[in-house]
Amino acid sequence: MPAGLWAPWVCFFDFQGEAQMILDDYMPTDSRGRVLDGWYSFFTDGTGTIIGSSDPAVVPVSTYAHLPRRHRSLSKGERINDYLIFEGEDSAIFTAKTDGYLEYPGLGWNSHLVLPKSAIFSQRVDASKSLLQPEDLLHSQIIPDVNKETYIKIQDDKESIQLISLNGIVFASKLGKRGVALGPIFDQITKTGDFATSMMEKLLAEMAVGELEMNLRALENSSKQAIDVIDRNLFERAADIRWWSTDQYFWSALESPGEDVYEAASKRLKVINASYTMYRNLVLADRNGDIVACSRLEMRNELRKLNVSDHEWFQSGMRTADSSEYAVQDVVQSPLERTKDRSLIYVGGIRRNGVRQGEAIGVLGILFDWDTEAQTILRTCLPMDRLGSPIPGAAAFYTNRDGIIIETTDPQRFAVGMKPRIADEHHCLDRGASCSGLLLHDQIRYLIGSSRTQGYREYEGLRWSAHIVRPVDAISVQAYS
Numbered sequence: 003m004p005a006g007l008w009a010p011w012v013c014f015f016d017f018q019g020e021a022q023m024i025l026d027d028y029m030p031t032d033s034r035g036r037v038l039d040g041w042y043s044f045f046t047d048g049t050g051t052i053i054g055s056s057d058p059a060v061v062p063v064s065t066y067a068h069l070p071r072r073h074r075s076l077s078k079g080e081r082i083n084d085y086l087i088f089e090g091e092d093s094a095i096f097t098a099k100t101d102g103y104l105e106y107p108g109l110g111w112n113s114h115l116v117l118p119k120s121a122i123f124s125q126r127v128d129a130s131k132s133l134l135q136p137e138d139l140l141h142s143q144i145i146p147d148v149n150k151e152t153y154i155k156i157q158d159d160k161e162s163i164q165l166i167s168l169n170g171i172v173f174a175s176k177l178g179k180r181g182v183a184l185g186p187i188f189d190q191i192t193k194t195g196d197f198a199t200s201m202m203e204k205l206l207a208e209m210a211v212g213e214l215e216m217n218l219r220a221l222e223n224s225s226k227q228a229i230d231v232i233d234r235n236l237f238e239r240a241a242d243i244r245w246w247s248t249d250q251y252f253w254s255a256l257e258s259p260g261e262d263v264y265e266a267a268s269k270r271l272k273v274i275n276a277s278y279t280m281y282r283n284l285v286l287a288d289r290n291g292d293i294v295a296c297s298r299l300e301m302r303n304e305l306r307k308l309n310v311s312d313h314e315w316f317q318s319g320m321r322t323a324d325s326s327e328y329a330v331q332d333v334v335q336s337p338l339e340r341t342k343d344r345s346l347i348y349v350g351g352i353r354r355n356g357v358r359q360g361e362a363i364g365v366l367g368i369l370f371d372w373d374t375e376a377q378t379i380l381r382t383c384l385p386m387d388r389l390g391s392p393i394p395g396a397a398a399f400y401t402n403r404d405g406i407i408i409e410t411t412d413p414q415r416f417a418v419g420m421k422p423r424i425a426d427e428h429h430c431l432d433r434g435a436s437c438s439g440l441l442l443h444d445q446i447r448y449l450i451g452s453s454r455t456q457g458y459r460e461y462e463g464l465r466w467s468a469h470i471v472r473p474v475d476a477i478s479v480q481a482y483s
Contacts, residue, residue, distance in 0.1 A: 021045060021054030029056055040091050040118035048110035050074050060089060073097040092119040218438035221451025221470045226436050228383040228398060228468035229453045237461035239348050239370055243328045246274060247350030247366045255295060256288055256352055256364040264294045271297035283369045291316055308337060319349035319365035325358045332464055333372060333408040346372040376400060376409035385472045395473040403465035405429050415444055428452040431467060447474040
């Protein structure tokens with residue numbers, strides 16, 4: 003290699019292992035933990051080649067995926083579904099193409115989910131537990147308009163048949179003896195009409211309950227996606243802080259204090275921050291809690307006036323005894339922020355000479371761009387209509403371990419800092435568990451899906467939950483129109 007050139011730094015990502023974990027997470031299992039028959043999920047690249055599979059024996063990696071044409075030529079961010087025969091079974095297939103993440107455009111990959119047709123309505127939901135009766139559903143906005151129009155037409159037809167029969171009976175009574183024979187005929191018309199309309203009402207009611215079931219499961223799955231994505235995102239933040247805390251620029255500055263080394267540390271922080279735009283600032287504090295360097299150079303003089311020795315994140319970082327440890331302060335207000343109301347701060351202890359174990363001589367704190375990142379994730383998990391637009395009045399929000407909202411897509415009805423009156427089964431979920439049901443909030447009825455964090459790898463999570471809601475009644479969306 004010519005003199006003066008640096009060797010490239012290559013990082014080998016365990017893609018197959020990570021892909022397997024992600025795909026398996028969304029596979030339903032039986033009581034023994036085995037994936038149900040007929041369920042498969044896999045990733046394909048831009049050429050249609052399978053690059054990750056939940057079942058390599060049936061959907062082998064490195065082979066070409068046999069998919070309907072529409073599923074091989076999606077636009078960025080597009081989602082579609084179809085029916086097909088897969089492994090000899092009538093199945094449904096759902097496909098989505100990446101739309102990237104923030105400034106990352108993605109690699110043009112697709113995600114596919116295949117499941118048996120029979121499974122679409124197999125997991126019955128007890129509609130009575132949500133206090134929604136079929137007649138109630140038929141007037142709600144979660145039922146397709148064509149079903150509601152049909153129901154109204156049936157009611158009109160029932161009234162017309164009853165009116166015809168009543169007029170016929172009145173007419174027959176005026177005929178005297180000659181009209182006696184007509185009475186049973188009109189009576190039978192009434193019975194036949196009532197039977198036909200009642201059967202149609204029953205069919206529509208069953209369809210309404212089926213629609214309710216699908217919506218509840220969809221909300222539950224979306225809430226799981228919202229919490230899983232933030233878990234994986236924050237796992238990376240935990241990895242970042244443990245790595246950067248061993249940087250020589252930082253322990254050198256704390257071992258031999260001085261303006262020159264503080265300046266060098268700040269410039270190093272700025273370089274790191276430029277490559278990791280999900281952070282608003284990175285700060286270096288000495289053992290006394292004084293901020294000596296930060297990545298936002300324009301804020302350096304302002305922050306150096308602060309002492310953070312009484313801050314939870316600083317104290318937690320100073321208690322770490324190993325470079326594999328980190329600490330995090332949950333979403334709170336912080337004087338380190340100039341224009342933001344909420345901060346999520348990860349912190350790692352810095353040790354002399356960058357050794358792996360020993361007493362901390364200071365800490366490195368990283369201020370995650372919490373609201374921007376959380377909003378991006380939550381908005382992608384909102385329930386969509388058939389045109390791909392968010393359903394009016396729908397909302398997605400995260401709550402902390404105390405049930406307090408820490409980020410939301412609807413600051414009007416589900417404001418940050420609010421503690422909504424969510425049922426215990428949603429608030430007290432076990433780790434990694436999810437559920438769905440009904441929420442009455444601000445005099446509006448919502449369907450709700452909730453999921454609790456299960457962490458990711460060694461990252462245990464912060465005991466947060468994700469909640470996705472959509473209004474039941476059309477009147478509830480008037481404020482959004």
